[in-house]
Amino acid sequence: MPEGDTVWRACKRLDQALGGQELIRTDFRVPALATTDLSGQTVLEVVARGKHLLMRVSGGVTVHSHFRMDGSWHLYRPGERWRGGPDHQVRAVLETSSWIAVGYRLPVLELVATDDEASVVGHLGPDLLSPTFDREQAIANVQADPERTISEALLDQRNLAGIGNFYRTEVCFLLGLHPWRPVASVDVAAAVDLSRRLMKANLRNGAQVSTGIDRPGQRTWVFERGNKSCRRCGTKIETASIGTPPRDRVTYWCPTCQPEHL
Structure with missing residues (x-):
């Protein structure tokens, strides 16, 4: 998407x-x-x-x-x-x-x-790419449901607008967050800031990149890399569906770099 x-x-x-x-x-x-x-x-x-x-x-x-x-x-x-x-x-x-x-x-x-x-x-939360992006409101929106998974909260356009499956997956990896980690245990400000920083950086690219390497097969850490080796630790990347149908999406994570429990 x-x-x-x-x-x-x-x-x-x-x-x-x-x-x-x-x-x-x-x-x-x-x-x-x-x-x-x-x-x-x-x-x-x-x-x-x-x-x-x-x-x-x-x-x-x-x-x-x-x-x-x-x-x-x-x-x-x-x-x-x-x-x-x-x-x-x-x-x-x-x-x-x-x-x-x-x-x-x-x-x-x-x-x-x-x-x-x-x-x-009008139902959308603050637009991550807007020059008038309301950071505090976006953070507050995500934190409003502390028991929700961070994956679902980041993908909810009512919280903050623009982020999709690629960004929520890569942000969770870069911050070491298991996809099912509840919002209450997450540094939400860091997740929002990184999401915006990645999206703004990719405005200059023809492709979405999170690794800093804009070459086929090397652009992502875990997104669409199910069953492949983690670029950091070599562990097999896992995949599963998260969310409630029809809003569920496939997510990807490294169980070593993104432990379920701290």
């Missing part, structure tokens, strides 16, 4: 290409928006809010999308071949005189009034 840094980079590209430009053609390929036409409107800005993408258009309208597991936006020049997937996976086409933005496999695509964006993102 794309995480906050991936959405932030997508927003930046879309904003640079479409911001301030008039839409000359729009094509929404979802039933609820089949008759919607935003041509003649101007794209004011494209911003990220956690894992949500908000494209604000003149006339007080926002195009709200969420990538979930494999959604994406691609940019093409007029006449360029689209390469994001087959045509039946296209959910939106937004065209200006210079660029065509194509949304693929977007499970969430809707129009909301810009003044009512809170209806789709």
